[in-house]
Amino acid sequence: MLNQIGNYSLYIALLSSILIIIQSPILLNRNNINVSGRIFSLISIQSLMIIISFIALIIAFIISDFSNETVYTNSHTSKPLFYKISGTWGNHEGSLLLWLLVLSIFLLIFTITSKNLSNKYRILTLFFQEIIILGFLLFILFTSNPFMSLFPIPNEGTGLNPILQDPALAIHPPILYLGYVGTSIIFSSSLAALISGSVNKTWAKHIKNWVLVSWIFLSIGILLGSIWAYYELGWGGFWFWDPVENVSLMPWFCLTALFHTILILEKREMFHSWAVILSITTFSLSMSGTFLVRSGILNSIHTFANDPSRGVFILCFLFILITLSIFIYFFYQNKIKNNFTKTYIVSKETAVLVNNLFMMFFLSVVLIGTVYPIFLEVVNNDKISVGPPFYHKLIVPFLIPFLIFMAIGPNLNWIKDKINKINLQQLLFFILSIIISFIFLKRVGISYLFSLPLFIASIFLFLITIKDFSVKKTNLSQKISHFGFSLFILSVLVNGVLAKEYSSNMKVGDERKFLNKTIKFESLKVNESKNYQSLEANFKISDKNNSINLKPEVRVYDQPQTITSEADIKSTLYSDNFLVFNILKNDGFYNVRYQIKPFMIWIWISIILISFGGILSIVKKNG
Amino acid sequence: MYGKKVKLRAIFILSIFFSLILIVFLVFKSLEENVVYFKSPTEIKNLTELTSKKIRVGGMVKEKSINVNQSEVNFVITDFKNELIVNYSGSVPNLFEEGKGVVAEGFLKDRNFLTAVKILAKHDENYMPPEVKEALKESN
Numbered sequence: 001m002l003n004q005i006g007n008y009s010l011y012i013a014l015l016s017s018i019l020i021i022i023q024s025p026i027l028l029n030r031n032n033i034n035v036s037g038r039i040f041s042l043i044s045i046q047s048l049m050i051i052i053s054f055i056a057l058i059i060a061f062i063i064s065d066f067s068n069e070t071v072y073t074n075s076h077t078s079k080p081l082f083y084k085i086s087g088t089w090g091n092h093e094g095s096l097l098l099w100l101l102v103l104s105i106f107l108l109i110f111t112i113t114s115k116n117l118s119n120k121y122r123i124l125t126l127f128f129q130e131i132i133i134l135g136f137l138l139f140i141l142f143t144s145n146p147f148m149s150l151f152p153i154p155n156e157g158t159g160l161n162p163i164l165q166d167p168a169l170a171i172h173p174p175i176l177y178l179g180y181v182g183t184s185i186i187f188s189s190s191l192a193a194l195i196s197g198s199v200n201k202t203w204a205k206h207i208k209n210w211v212l213v214s215w216i217f218l219s220i221g222i223l224l225g226s227i228w229a230y231y232e233l234g235w236g237g238f239w240f241w242d243p244v245e246n247v248s249l250m251p252w253f254c255l256t257a258l259f260h261t262i263l264i265l266e267k268r269e270m271f272h273s274w275a276v277i278l279s280i281t282t283f284s285l286s287m288s289g290t291f292l293v294r295s296g297i298l299n300s301i302h303t304f305a306n307d308p309s310r311g312v313f314i315l316c317f318l319f320i321l322i323t324l325s326i327f328i329y330f331f332y333q334n335k336i337k338n339n340f341t342k343t344y345i346v347s348k349e350t351a352v353l354v355n356n357l358f359m360m361f362f363l364s365v366v367l368i369g370t371v372y373p374i375f376l377e378v379v380n381n382d383k384i385s386v387g388p389p390f391y392h393k394l395i396v397p398f399l400i401p402f403l404i405f406m407a408i409g410p411n412l413n414w415i416k417d418k419i420n421k422i423n424l425q426q427l428l429f430f431i432l433s434i435i436i437s438f439i440f441l442k443r444v445g446i447s448y449l450f451s452l453p454l455f456i457a458s459i460f461l462f463l464i465t466i467k468d469f470s471v472k473k474t475n476l477s478q479k480i481s482h483f484g485f486s487l488f489i490l491s492v493l494v495n496g497v498l499a500k501e502y503s504s505n506m507k508v509g510d511e512r513k514f515l516n517k518t519i520k521f522e523s524l525k526v527n528e529s530k531n532y533q534s535l536e537a538n539f540k541i542s543d544k545n546n547s548i549n550l551k552p553e554v555r556v557y558d559q560p561q562t563i564t565s566e567a568d569i570k571s572t573l574y575s576d577n578f579l580v581f582n583i584l585k586n587d588g589f590y591n592v593r594y595q596i597k598p599f600m601i602w603i604w605i606s607i608i609l610i611s612f613g614g615i616l617s618i619v620k621k622n623g
Numbered sequence: 624m625y626g627k628k629v630k631l632r633a634i635f636i637l638s639i640f641f642s643l644i645l646i647v648f649l650v651f652k653s654l655e656e657n658v659v660y661f662k663s664p665t666e667i668k669n670l671t672e673l674t675s676k677k678i679r680v681g682g683m684v685k686e687k688s689i690n691v692n693q694s695e696v697n698f699v700i701t702d703f704k705n706e707l708i709v710n711y712s713g714s715v716p717n718l719f720e721e722g723k724g725v726v727a728e729g730f731l732k733d734r735n736f737l738t739a740v741k742i743l744a745k746h747d748e749n750y751m752p753p754e755v756k757e758a759l760k761e762s763n
Contacts, residue, residue: 163717233716361646368650372658383661385679390657394650503714505691565717582715589691593714 003068006056006147009049010137013104016046017134024127028120039126043111046133047104054088054101057146061088066157069148070094076159076559078531086170087160093146095173099290100136102174102181107133110185110210117206124192125185132184135317143313159559162532168228176221176248180286182214183251186258187283190276191328197335199276204266207279209618211262215255216614222248223607231567236501236578236595238603241388246370247289250363254282257359260352268414270349272336274356280325287318292370344416351409358402365394396454403457403489407464410482411471429467433459446497458493461486477620481613488606491599498575503593505584517543519594532557534566537581537590550579576600659728664705673731680707680737681726689721700727700737711739 020042027039057070061084066072074091075084089098107129114122140146164170186207193203225248226238239245258278261271291314343349369386376382408426437455465483502514512519520540527534535554540547552568567580575598582591661679662670680700688699695712698721709727719725719742729739 235716364646365650368654372654384658385661386654387657387659387677390653393653393657503712505693505696563717563720580714582717582719584691584696584715584719585689585721587691589693591691591696591715 002056002060002065003147003149006053006060007145009053009056010141010147013046013049013053014134014137014141016042016049017130017137020046020130021127021134024123024130028123039123040111043104043108043126047108050097050101050104053147054097057094057097058085058088061085064157066155067150067153068146069150070146072150072154072157074160075157076531077156078559079160079165080530082167082170083160083165086164089173090160090164090170093140093144095177096136096140096144097146098174098177099181100133100140102177103129103133103136103184106181106185110189114206117202118196118198120196121189121192121198121203124195125189128188128191129184132188132321135321139313139317157559159557161560162555162557162562162564163232165557166228166232168224169232172221172224172228175217175224179214179216179218179221179255180251180289182210182217183255183279183283183286185210186214186279187325190279191325194276194328194332194335197332197337199265199272199336201266201269204262204275208259208262208266209621211255211259212614212618215252215259216611216618218248218252218255219607219611219614222252223604223611227604230600231569232564236567236580236593236597238600241369241386241391243370243373244293246366247285247292250366250370251282251285251289253359253363253366254278254285257356257363258282260355264349264352268343268349270343271353273333276329276333276336280322280329284318284322284325287314287321291315291318346412346417348409348412348414348417351405351412354405355409358398358405361398362395365391396450399489400453400457403461403486406482406485407461410468410478411464425467426464429463430456430460433457433463444497451493451497455493458486458489462490475617475620477613477617479613480616481610484606484609484611484613487602487609491602491606494599495597495603498596498598500596501593502595503591505589506592507588507590514594517541519592521590521592522549527553529555531559535583539579539581539592539594541577541579541594548577550577552579552581554581554583571601573601574598661726663702664700664707665702667707667731668705668734670734673733675730677728677730677740679726679728680709681724682707684719684721684723684725686721696742700725706735707737708735709737709739711742713739713741715742 020039023039023042057068059065060068060071061075062081064071064075064077064084070091070093074094075087079087088094107126110125110129111122114125189203189207189210190199193199193207222245225245229235229240229245230238258275261275261278264270265272265275369390373384373386376384433456436459437452441451441455465479465486468479468482500515502512502519504512506512506519506521508521508524510521518541520542522538522540524535524537527536532555534556536551537553539550539552541550542548548570550568550570553566555564555566556562557564563583565580565582567578569579570577575596578595578597580593584591659677659679660674661681664680664682667680682700682702685699685701685706690697695710696715697708697710700707700709709729711727711729726743727737727739728741728743729737731737
């Protein structure tokens, strides 16, 4: 029953998509006051149908309707309700339906909120967006339909991978998708603006909100995934340069660059083409992200079992979209009105350009690191992976000038500024940061050669961003985001330099010495939960003054039978105590990993601050 | 001969060009140094010369081969054709079990012995690293 509802509503959505695509060129030449009622109602129907099918899938998951193949392979009656619901998008089919849902809802929002813009621009945006929607509908209906019927109906499902049964990961995909899909509107509208010759201030003002929204969701989505990896995978880090992570970082770099460019476009009518190119790139990266994660092509520890044939469809679709957009770009690029006004080298415009260059460099490094293994496997049949040192080696040296530019740039004036503006105050801060870094590194006792300039640059940025709060000239949201970023870099650095790790195999009752601490494996007990049994250990970590107890768990889920380990983390403002343990073999030994992670909590807080700056910017403008 | 503007522009373009070359050079140099090759135990047996670089070995953990003491975990990786003894001290991931897939990253001592610095395992019970799947397919 639910399967039919879901299927039929998707077909109706497909039909309306085709109708819109056919009608929009006809409507293009008529200068109606508004996008005609017919198209608007078609879009509404389409969104409604997709919402219905999505709800049908959620209900199928809630009531454990095992006549649905997706539910059967990804759910189980004994699962808690929350994870039944989140299981809806915890699998390939459901997550694509979610993509589609967000696509159509965003289009609806776009149609409603763009009423005061030109008719041609709106219809063209609708047109491109509908092409994307059509592609996804076809993809879902013909290669990964979430409403496949099963007969005979099984009694019990095979369960959701327990590692995904986690609150952070339950909301991680929807948030990330909101970010990814937001870039589709940017893509469609930039092509529309290009064709209708309206890449200008008005467009920049309008699209800025979309850029911000996608950027905020993408940032928070990455944050959630990162937090999840931190406590669930038991690796004790927050970023591993795994291809699946990289794939979400690349659009982020691109969006960050785009946002800064759009600001210039809005204020100074510059960088038109560059803004369009960035819009196209951002969306292509988001799409390829989905493609790479979903196709199983990526050689990643993260990749879940997948069917590679699906990848071919997305690849073709992606190829068509990119070719189309490049074609449109070269064909209409001369329509861009270039009212170029003279700008001097020392100016805010240059600062943004520098920001963009760095973003593009970071992006290329990540892109090469991610794609190179695929490339080499195709060419040479060599299987390789690119490790974190690759990224560190290439990104860290460039981070130093980047941070310094970031400190100076926002304080420059538009159009023309004087070099001697880099004044006494800034020099003072710079000297101060040299002193601070020197003392800090000396106390910690690490080699100066590489860390010193990095620490100087990041402390300099940190001080400047704090000082900037006292300056009236720039806006508050920018200050918060930039401050958040400096805090982020600083926390990551301190975290990286001061983190300590100890691992050992221990039996109950064992005691180990680590630094000035004693780690004692006190006890072990078995707990029963609804769909898993857990083995809860009790470790006492004590030094001279105080002691804490950490209680990590090993969970044995019954459906499907899987072991996961849950780290126990005690966070304070200064540092995290992280302990995770694993069963090795039934001979009494447990593999124990204890980590001290300084400033961990500040990494999360700083990313929230960065995103908060964006949110503030949207709220302030509309409020 | 040329105007100041043209000269300035030429310098600008040239500097961009050279920095691009520099960047490409850096990227590829760094790639070369930090790439980790993935091999199966059989491929290691057939190596003509041992590398001193870090490599990854994938396969299954041989049944009854895990041996634990206070500081070390020793086990055998097999692709059902050839085997490799792994010596490791450190933490192991969730799904490190006998008879399950595993990837060990480390340095080869000889063709039968690897000192691992990191052990990786997959996320879900159905998943097998593509390399392992392939290695198994090849050895069957």
